[in-house]
Amino acid sequence: MRIGELSRITGVSIRSLRHYEKQGLIASIRLPNGYRDYSPLAEDTVATIKLYLNLGLTTEQISSFLTCVLKNKEAFCAEIMPVYEQKLAEIERQLAQLTQIKANLVDRITSIQHGDQDKKYEEDQDDH
Amino acid sequence: MRIGELSRITGVSIRSLRHYEKQGLIASIRLPNGYRDYSPLAEDTVATIKLYLNLGLTTEQISSFLTCVLKNKEAFCAEIMPVYEQKLAEIERQLAQLTQIKANLVDRITSIQHGDQDKKYEEDQDDH
């Protein structure tokens, strides 16, 4: 199939499909006129890419294990665990930071609403 | 004082101080040789800017109320509440998304570690 059809089927923009190809995530052959031609398997590939992108992984990370997971279950792809754990650590770091900022924000909003008189606003610390 | 001293005192890079000025957050006069000259009050201004940047506000948002909060308590600056509330809403949206992604990640990691056989990985949804 050509790129337009793959785009319609997967809901991924043509622009993004070309990008995934440039990042080495998806393969296509070229028709004599230069158009990309995709195997039906490309639908699965794109769906899998979407899934991992939704986990917040980068195309570079995905490329490190995509070939494997397209052929096996994730559990058989040793490359994937380090990526998951790194991402999890990153998420937790971000969650902690956002939680801290949220607490500071709520504090300030509450103070304003309650007309607090002597609140000190010296140090909100969160590494930015 | 000149920019180097203000930078040392506040711990903010010279680059950033110039940036804040371009964004209209901090004022300076120019010495005859073209160097910026800062009032001692600039230290407070920069400290205040740092504080709001650490809350995740942009320089544009800060500029909407900085003049006011430098003269009054926050509670007297009507401009600040909409900014706080907008930021809080954004933080909560991000927290929800990160929490969802984290749950998906933990699920997958657990599945791999437990050697689950029939787990389905169809739809992780979180708007990216």
Add this chain to the structure above:
DNA sequence: ATAAACCGTGACATTAGTGTCAGGGTCAAC
């Protein structure tokens, strides 16, 4: 008078996926 430390502006890079435009081929249908 020369080196060192300071200051100035302007511009590009960083993140990373996606939108969008320019400029141009290909092909089917009417």
Add this chain to the structure above:
DNA sequence: GTTGACCCTGACACTAATGTCACGGTTTAT
């Protein structure tokens, strides 16, 4: 034989604060 739908590549924009480099002027001390 022309319209319209499809495809191609390449490039810039976007977010937004900060780092960094180029290139050049100023001041201070030796």
